[in-house]
Amino acid sequence: MDTTGILDEALQRLHRSGPERLGRLTNHAPMAVEALAARGQAGSVHRWLDLYAGKLEEFPSGVEPVTADNWRSALGEARRAADWIGYFGREIAERTWRTVLTEWWPRLLPGVYGGSTHPVIRVGHAVRTLLTGEVTEPRLAELAHGLGYWAARYHPVEVLAPLPGADSATAALDAVVPIAERDSGFAIRLGRVTGLPVWAATVTDPNEAHRCLTELVRAATHRYATHGHGEKTMLVHAATAPNAVLRTLPALPRSLWVPSLRAAWTSSAAVTAMYAPQAPLAYTPSGTFTASEVFERALAHGDEHVIKLTDTALDIGDERALAAALRSIELSEPLVQDVS
Structure with missing residues (x-):
């Protein structure tokens, strides 16, 4: 630091x-x-x-x-x-x-x-x-x-209907049904989300909750590489919101880890439902860029969402996460040409 x-x-x-x-x-x-x-x-x-x-x-x-x-x-x-x-x-x-x-x-x-x-x-x-x-x-x-x-800005949602889910975070995000009407902002779209796939609902152990939350952050970040074009800015939050929860867990009593996982999943899945594209694009590997080089590119681009998604991608650190960060750079309008 x-x-x-x-x-x-x-x-x-x-x-x-x-x-x-x-x-x-x-x-x-x-x-x-x-x-x-x-x-x-x-x-x-x-x-x-x-x-x-x-x-x-x-x-x-x-x-x-x-x-x-x-x-x-x-x-x-x-x-x-x-x-x-x-x-x-x-x-x-x-x-x-x-x-x-x-x-x-x-x-x-x-x-x-x-x-x-x-x-x-x-x-x-x-x-x-x-x-x-x-x-x-x-x-x-x-x-x-x-x-x-x-x-x-506290804003709860109504009880969401449990829809058929999956065993993995990746498959569960794939099972999210996009909302049909997308002619308004976040709050109104959120009200149109009535159900989400079931995932990790039986988790009761704090260690397992931590593991699942880590899996969710990885899955949502990876997904941006092929689905970010659905909404280049808002879909960033499907990864960065659960990662914020994950980063906070060490400061919280373990008794709060399971409910934190529940909230992180519903927020990530709800964002996915509101902004997911009709179809994914082909995956493009990140190439030979190192993590530090990808972050330098995000800084040079300057957009705040690009910087934050890249920060989350570096927490994961694998090739597909770096590809997601590079995809956000491609999709987003730069704040400036170069601030590095």
Whole structure:
């Protein structure tokens, strides 16, 4: 992880901005700069931020402080983002960050779909930094921002009908039935998902839950290499959302690992149902690129989703995952020509 202080500088810079812009589009910068720092590219963080700055909005105004007594009424209220971030900032200042995370993870997990799954992804990046590097005030504040965003965008789904499933994550994702109507955004499409294939439903052991979640992240990442053209941006989340959950598991009690697997599967499968293409494309191998070379290409491309998917692909590290990252570079519009 970054030991130069650059990540902390970037987070402090970003905490003057809100978690969204235009009332619905997520601020991806905190996640992207964490990924850059984690992959040895801290020196490019501020240059990348300068280019992304036009997508940032000022931190929103508060409405009313969230407290231990009134938090239920504020859950899922997007206009309360500042209130929620302030609440978690106070909680983390008074207690350990792991204690706060452990208390709120099961409360927030049913609403993992909110904000198009971006809040849990932001939390996953924040937790990785806290687990693998020094615990600093900007990094603790980043966790507060991520949890606050999640609470503000909390969005559960109705009970989904169990559909015929499969034994493997790959086969289960293949069995997902795409929704028919695709003329609207994430929230409306999500309401059109009424059932998902059954997968890993009998898992009760935390170790097995960890193994299955790892399998799901690999399968969803691999799938992007042949299915990413269905929606180049949104299908990234079928991999990055469960990976955020996977990255958070070591900070959570083992008793929360099985429900975390359940939420990760339904979110990944739901995204697949909403955006899967009619048919896959032929698989194109990644060639001779190394993992570091693929990440350098993602950085040069600059798109925030490309950077985050490539970061997840490097967690997996195999040839097909690298091919998925390269596919995202091909499909996506670059932020700039070169920020490396």
